[in-house]
Amino acid sequence: MKICVPTNMKNIDSYTHVRGESVYLDDIPLLKGTLYAIAFDSPLAHGKIISLDLSEAIAMPGVVRIFTAKDIPGENQIGGIIPDEELLASTHVHFCGMPVALVVAESEEAGRLAVKKININIEPLPVITDPREAQAKGELIVAPRTFQMGDIASAWAQCDQIFEGSTETNGQEHLYIETQGAYAIPMENGAIRIYSSTQGPTAVQRTAASVLHMSMHEIEVDTTRLGGGFGGKEDQASAWAILCALATYHLKKPVKYALHRMEDMRMTGKRHPYSSDFKIGLDKNMKILAYEATFYQNAGAAADLSPAVMERTLFHCTNSYFVPNVKATAYSCRTHLPPNTAFRGFGGPQGMFVIEAAIAKAADALGIPASDIQSANLLRTGDEFPYGQAAESEANECWKKTEELYNINALRREVEDFNNKNKLHKKGLALMPICFGISFTKTRMNQGRSLVHVYTDGSVSVSTGAVEMGQGVNTKILQVVARVFSLDPNRIKIHSTNTYRIANTSPTAASAAADLNGKATEIACLEILNRLKIVAGEELNVPADTIEIKEGKVYTNGQLSILNWDDLVIRTFTRRVSLSEHAHYTPPGIHFDPAKEKGHPFAYHVYGTAIITVTIDCLRGIYEVDSVKVVHDFGTSMNTIVDLGQCEGGIVQGIGWMTMEEIVYDKEGKLRSNALSTYKVPDIYSVPKEITIHALDTKKDNLAVFRSKAVGEPPLMYGIGAYFALRNAVKAFNPTVDLPFDAPMTPEKLLMSLYPPSTKRNKKEQGEFTQAQ
Numbered sequence: 114m115k116i117c118v119p120t121n122m123k124n125i126d127s128y129t130h131v132r133g134e135s136v137y138l139d140d141i142p143l144l145k146g147t148l149y150a151i152a153f154d155s156p157l158a159h160g161k162i163i164s165l166d167l168s169e170a171i172a173m174p175g176v177v178r179i180f181t182a183k184d185i186p187g188e189n190q191i192g193g194i195i196p197d198e199e200l201l202a203s204t205h206v207h208f209c210g211m212p213v214a215l216v217v218a219e220s221e222e223a224g225r226l227a228v229k230k231i232n233i234n235i236e237p238l239p240v241i242t243d244p245r246e247a248q249a250k251g252e253l254i255v256a257p258r259t260f261q262m263g264d265i266a267s268a269w270a271q272c273d274q275i276f277e278g279s280t281e282t283n284g285q286e287h288l289y290i291e292t293q294g295a296y297a298i299p300m301e302n303g304a305i306r307i308y309s310s311t312q313g314p315t316a317v318q319r320t321a322a323s324v325l326h327m328s329m330h331e332i333e334v335d336t337t338r339l340g341g342g343f344g345g346k347e348d349q350a351s352a353w354a355i356l357c358a359l360a361t362y363h364l365k366k367p368v369k370y371a372l373h374r375m376e377d378m379r380m381t382g383k384r385h386p387y388s389s390d391f392k393i394g395l396d397k398n399m400k401i402l403a404y405e406a407t408f409y410q411n412a413g414a415a416a417d418l419s420p421a422v423m424e425r426t427l428f429h430c431t432n433s434y435f436v437p438n439v440k441a442t443a444y445s446c447r448t449h450l451p452p453n454t455a456f457r458g459f460g461g462p463q464g465m466f467v468i469e470a471a472i473a474k475a476a477d478a479l480g481i482p483a484s485d486i487q488s489a490n491l492l493r494t495g496d497e498f499p500y501g502q503a504a505e506s507e508a509n510e511c512w513k514k515t516e517e518l519y520n521i522n523a524l525r526r527e528v529e530d531f532n533n534k535n536k537l538h539k540k541g542l543a544l545m546p547i548c549f550g551i552s553f554t555k556t557r558m559n560q561g562r563s564l565v566h567v568y569t570d571g572s573v574s575v576s577t578g579a580v581e582m583g584q585g586v587n588t589k590i591l592q593v594v595a596r597v598f599s600l601d602p603n604r605i606k607i608h609s610t611n612t613y614r615i616a617n618t619s620p621t622a623a624s625a626a627a628d629l630n631g632k633a634t635e636i637a638c639l640e641i642l643n644r645l646k647i648v649a650g651e652e653l654n655v656p657a658d659t660i661e662i663k664e665g666k667v668y669t670n671g672q673l674s675i676l677n678w679d680d681l682v683i684r685t686f687t688r689r690v691s692l693s694e695h696a697h698y699t700p701p702g703i704h705f706d707p708a709k710e711k712g713h714p715f716a717y718h719v720y721g722t723a724i725i726t727v728t729i730d731c732l733r734g735i736y737e738v739d740s741v742k743v744v745h746d747f748g749t750s751m752n753t754i755v756d757l758g759q760c761e762g763g764i765v766q767g768i769g770w771m772t773m774e775e776i777v778y779d780k781e782g783k784l785r786s787n788a789l790s791t792y793k794v795p796d797i798y799s800v801p802k803e804i805t806i807h808a809l810d811t812k813k814d815n816l817a818v819f820r821s822k823a824v825g826e827p828p829l830m831y832g833i834g835a836y837f838a839l840r841n842a843v844k845a846f847n848p849t850v851d852l853p854f855d856a857p858m859t860p861e862k863l864l865m866s867l868y869p870p871s872t873k874r875n876k877k878e879q880g881e882f883t884q885a886q
């Protein structure tokens with residue numbers, strides 16, 4: 114097939130983005146009579162509702178009505194995997210920020226003033242915020258799961274060295290630029306249209322139908338694009354959409370709710386914090402013979418997506434290493450935090466951090482660089498993952514290319530020289546290999562759909578189940594159409610994601626949206642193309658298989674014919690042949706048996722290696738990431754601009770999680786880091802000074818769309834390397850420090866680790882520091 118679409122095509126949204134013309138939820142023109150909804154949420158993390166007094170609030174000017182759990186016509190239930198989460202608290206509250214009532218008012222201001230007048234009396238119950246405490250008390254969301262391979266019990270005896278330890282990784286606020294929100298509109302015959310800033314339009318539709326006791330075909334969910342989702346709107350967009358729909362259901366009026374930043378931070382879940390234990394055993398040649406890990410996932414107050422996130426932690430617990438004997442157990446622990454949810458990497462990063470910590474611990478003890486252990490254990494093609502799938506590995510290729518291309522030896526020398534010459538600044542370097550499985554681990558979710566129309570003027574419109582959230586999936590789908598039809602991209606439009614046009618969609622998640630919906634689009638276009646060729650053959654009196662359509666022109670046996678795309682489309686229509694197609698795609702060969710915890714869950718894996726270098730300021734504890742140098746397995750990238758953007762964004766987000774983003778809940782389960790003044794995310798000053806990404810261009814077959822491997826989540830995990838680079842820099846300053854594996858490495862923690870209370874410094878050194886200050 115001739116390719117006429119450049120692989121460096123700009124994101125098709127960039128034109129409207131820079132002009133401020135892109136339509137997000139808050140840009141939808143409001144209908145006359147639109148009302149505003151605002152949730153009243155629980156001030157306590159756990160308790161029994163004794164009374165709820167709405168009288169003062171309802172009397173406030175502009176207030177139309179206040180809804181509570183009693184007003185729900187169907188089921189008061191929004192739990193996606195497990196029905197354990199009420200939309201509005203009925204008798205008990207389970208986390209600070211849990212919606213209890215919904216004020217609907219004529220203006221946002223009136224609603225917000227009224228919310229403050231609601232009086233709730235809650236009898237407090239004990240609050241758990243620590244996952245280990247929850248586990249000890251039997252507070253589990255689902256039964257624990259264990260992935261096993263080999264024979265761990267006898268493997269320890271074969272090991273020369275065994276190391277054990279614990280790790281903590283904190284949560285992460287999604288901080289999508291566009292907060293959660295929805296706008297519900299009454300339609301005829303009691304139907305409701307919901308505009309929702311969601312990654313999962315079908316989840317919103319399905320849940321709205323069951324809460325309102327309606328049928329799914331009466332609920333239309335429409336999503337043009339999101340100002341970021343990052344997993345935070347995979348499951349957690351539903352509550353706001355359904356609250357609006359509930360008000361519309363009763364009042365027959367359009368109702369909108371766009372959350373304020375602090376409401377969003379307080380009421381929604383985040384990346385799961387994990388507390389974990391590890392034990393790792395090595396032989397003389399640095400081969401990892403045995404690895405055991407136990408993960409305590411802080412799920413928050415309800416299941417949400419926690420069981421699936423926990424599962425991916427297990428899938429990725431050995432990162433890109435082959436370990437013959439593995440036992441990994443995970444507990445999803447119920448605490449009184451807002452239900453934690455999907456976040457780029459979906460539990461994978463949390464699992465990978467632990468084995469990197471285990472390797473770092475072993476390397477420290479053995480006095481060798483961690484990379485000696487990392488490189489000795491990289492997966493080879495044919496190696497088995499603990500879940501039974503055999504690797505088609507690019508791990509060694511990526512690692513070797515990284516070492517060569519960026520001259521790792523020279524980089525190491527630079528770091529050493531710098532550290533020898535400088536007392537008050539130290540550099541640290543770490544390598545971070547990644548391996549990430551592509552596919553929803555719930556096999557049945559791996560379905561994509563696409564609806565393609567060719568109009569009689571030759572222009573093309575496409576709807577798929579994919580949601581555009583800045584990751585460029587619409588651009589990639591447009592490229593698929595342009596390639597198959599060999600048509601000018603300007604003649605193709607991708608439309609909003611709409612549950613009336615595309616049904617039963619999986620959320621746009623698991624990095625798989627371009628693969629699933631792009632492949633479905635390819636199938637639909639090929640079907641239409643085939644019909645066009647048959648018609649062209651008949652019109653030109655030649656066999657259909659001699660027809661080729663290239664750049665808007667029709668060829669027979671390589672010769673330009675009298676037909677062009679536009680004529681052919683008209684003639685096809687005139688012959689009453691369909692110019693539309695709805696196609697379905699599901700990746701072949703994937704399966705998983707949860708009873709055995711074995712199978713072939715992933716269509717393929719994405720690999721890569723990064724070198725991260727940092728410089729720390731040993732007086733102030735602050736630091737900079739000097740560079741992130743990557744060799745990344747893109748397969749054969751179909752859009753280098755979009756893919757590089759995904760890498761850069763993912764890396765910065767990963768570094769943020771590992772270094773500066775610190776979520777703080779107090780013992781009462783109240784979010785202390787509840788605004789951007791107290792929650793620090795990477796900004797333009799703190800991003801790495803250099804990010805270089807080299808594409809490992811593999812021509813190998815894979816199940817990605819046009820062999821262009823999924824790129825949404827994997828690069829985030831390079832950020833883990835920043836943590837270990839900082840750790841190495843601290844060690845360069847203070848070689849004897851016993852550093853706990855406790856991410857994020859904030860400047861405060863880093864400073865404390867440079868000067869732990871127990872460290873005795875000699876007089877001379879102290880003198881030097883005093884002088885320097």
Ligand code: MTE
Binds near residue numbers: 340344759825
């Ligand atoms: N990139 C941007 N700009 N905004 C986002 O919200 N979400 C990430 C990733 N990249 C996200 C993003 C997450 S969590 C996923 S799962 C993938 O995009 C989803 O899109 P894809 O399947 O098309 O890669």
Ligand code: MOS
Binds near residue numbers: 343345459622623
């Ligand atoms: Mo992404 S965490 O799978 O939405």
